[in-house]
Amino acid sequence: MKKLLEFKDVSYFYQTKESEVKALDNISFFIKEKDFSSLVGPSGCGKTTILSLTAGLLVPSNGEIKLDNQPIAQNDSRIGYMFQRDHLFEWRTIWQNIILGLEVQKKHKDTQKLELAENLLKKYDLYNFKNKKPRQLSGGMRQRVALIRTLVLEPALLLLDEPFSALDFQTRLKVCDDVYEIIKSEQKTALLVTHDISEAISMSDKIVILTKRPAIVKETLELNLSGNTPLQKREDKDFGKYFEKIWRNLC
Amino acid sequence: MLKKEKTINYSKARQNYLKRLKKDKILVLFWQIAIFVIFLGIWQLFADTGVVDPFFFSSPSRIVSTILDLAHQNNLWIHIWTSLYETLIGFILATLIGFLLAIILWWSEKLRKIFEPYLIILNSLPKIALGPMIIFWVGSGTSATIVMCILICVIITTISMLNAFISCDHDKILLMKSMHANKMQIFFKLILPNAIPEFVSVLKINVGMSWVGTIMGEYLSSKAGLGYLINYGSQILKLDIVMASITLLCILAAGMYFLVSPLEKRYKK
Ligand SMILES: Nc1ncnc2c1ncn2[C@@H]1O[C@H](COP(=O)(O)OP(=O)(O)OP(=O)(O)O)[C@@H](O)[C@H]1O
Numbered sequence A: 001m002k003k004l005l006e007f008k009d010v011s012y013f014y015q016t017k018e019s020e021v022k023a024l025d026n027i028s029f030f031i032k033e034k035d036f037s038s039l040v041g042p043s044g045c046g047k048t049t050i051l052s053l054t055a056g057l058l059v060p061s062n063g064e065i066k067l068d069n070q071p072i073a074q075n076d077s078r079i080g081y082m083f084q085r086d087h088l089f090e091w092r093t094i095w096q097n098i099i100l101g102l103e104v105q106k107k108h109k110d111t112q113k114l115e116l117a118e119n120l121l122k123k124y125d126l127y128n129f130k131n132k133k134p135r136q137l138s139g140g141m142r143q144r145v146a147l148i149r150t151l152v153l154e155p156a157l158l159l160l161d162e163p164f165s166a167l168d169f170q171t172r173l174k175v176c177d178d179v180y181e182i183i184k185s186e187q188k189t190a191l192l193v194t195h196d197i198s199e200a201i202s203m204s205d206k207i208v209i210l211t212k213r214p215a216i217v218k219e220t221l222e223l224n225l226s227g228n229t230p231l232q233k234r235e236d237k238d239f240g241k242y243f244e245k246i247w248r249n250l251c
Numbered sequence B: 001m002l003k004k005e006k007t008i009n010y011s012k013a014r015q016n017y018l019k020r021l022k023k024d025k026i027l028v029l030f031w032q033i034a035i036f037v038i039f040l041g042i043w044q045l046f047a048d049t050g051v052v053d054p055f056f057f058s059s060p061s062r063i064v065s066t067i068l069d070l071a072h073q074n075n076l077w078i079h080i081w082t083s084l085y086e087t088l089i090g091f092i093l094a095t096l097i098g099f100l101l102a103i104i105l106w107w108s109e110k111l112r113k114i115f116e117p118y119l120i121i122l123n124s125l126p127k128i129a130l131g132p133m134i135i136f137w138v139g140s141g142t143s144a145t146i147v148m149c150i151l152i153c154v155i156i157t158t159i160s161m162l163n164a165f166i167s168c169d170h171d172k173i174l175l176m177k178s179m180h181a182n183k184m185q186i187f188f189k190l191i192l193p194n195a196i197p198e199f200v201s202v203l204k205i206n207v208g209m210s211w212v213g214t215i216m217g218e219y220l221s222s223k224a225g226l227g228y229l230i231n232y233g234s235q236i237l238k239l240d241i242v243m244a245s246i247t248l249l250c251i252l253a254a255g256m257y258f259l260v261s262p263l264e265k266r267y268k269k
């Protein structure tokens, strides 16, 4: 399959009053279309920076980032970004939250997009909550709403920055399964950042392991676990092997 | 109809809970009224029996009759209207100006940095000190009072609203940016709605502050208004007039406060 996102010798420096922080050092990797890929690495190594660069929120100090073989633009609507917390706006209903991005991009009168939004809500059991306020939903449901809010913009690439870390363990396993199912059935390409090694293994087709700051790629793993859902993949006999390999790489 | 059906379906425990809630509410209201009545009663009793000198402390009945007298003399309405008008104009203008200044300062970080020390100094300055200057600038009377009102409310409005704007979660702004929102969209779809609870608080504070401004202004220089009446009453040693004016002031300020407070229920979590 073809490469969707490619980092070529990308460096990034944060400028602060005190000093210059080198967050990324000539990093290169790629992810393939329709793959679910994960970035793992020590805390503070530059994972969020990689996503921000991809989303065009930051501009690389050096190097090149290509999406579908074209350099990414500042306002690239081919990319959707999902954050650690759901960031639903409390004063908006679930429906109004979901069409926030459409409003911003002046597509909220596009019937095709609105239909897509309705269908996603129906498909993922949120339609009855359409007119509720976010505080009336559970953490897992809110996270699904946040995902749908990103999906209605029909991005080619989804960026997920620790989207499950604010959830408790039980909910987390469930939401992982839900999100995985949504992303796979909508045939999206996803790039997940996570601290949780098991989570990365259970969800990914490919894992990029980063060193500590300034990050470079330490190793790339292609995974092929049996099972259709992250929970099933956790049962695979190779799971432990991958876990140990990544664990050792991170130490 | 629907409501009635619901009550039937409530469990015993829920019914008891609701009953207790209602009882508590009635009890609180009862004591609120009782304290008021008892206070007035004791005041009246002390005044009538000479425990306190009604010349200095007035009494409920004297306040009522003074208010009626003033109303008969026909100029009470002018005083009430003058104060109310000054307060409302001052309140609205100060809130508006303060709000606009906050938007401008939010918009430009540079302006914000430049004006920060000025805001702090202006905020800590007791505005009443500017009184004599105000009279030189805009003349005495209604306009001076309104300016005083604005000066007292505007800086705190600016500072509170600016803080509310700035304190918006940075990640939420990034979310908007990741959807390619421009600054205008970020303001109207995120920053502004996010600051509405704070805005309601500011409105409530400004109700109180604008009355302070009006009374201050009227003490300084005025020919009408409740502040004028208080000043006048104390100068001719008719403390009944002072007390009557204060009573009216209480009623007006409370009325304005209750007009604003439903907003709070609606917008505060
Ligand atoms: N705005 C900033 N200004 C200066 N330095 C920054 C800024 N943002 C991040 N950094 C630094 O850059 C490095 C990488 O940050 P980044 O947020 O990308 O790490 P991360 O891998 O996402 O960390 P975590 O696992 O904690 O989320 C960190 O050492 C951080 O201190």
Ligand SMILES: [Mg+2]
Pocket: A047, A048, A049, A161
């Ligand atoms: Mg991070």
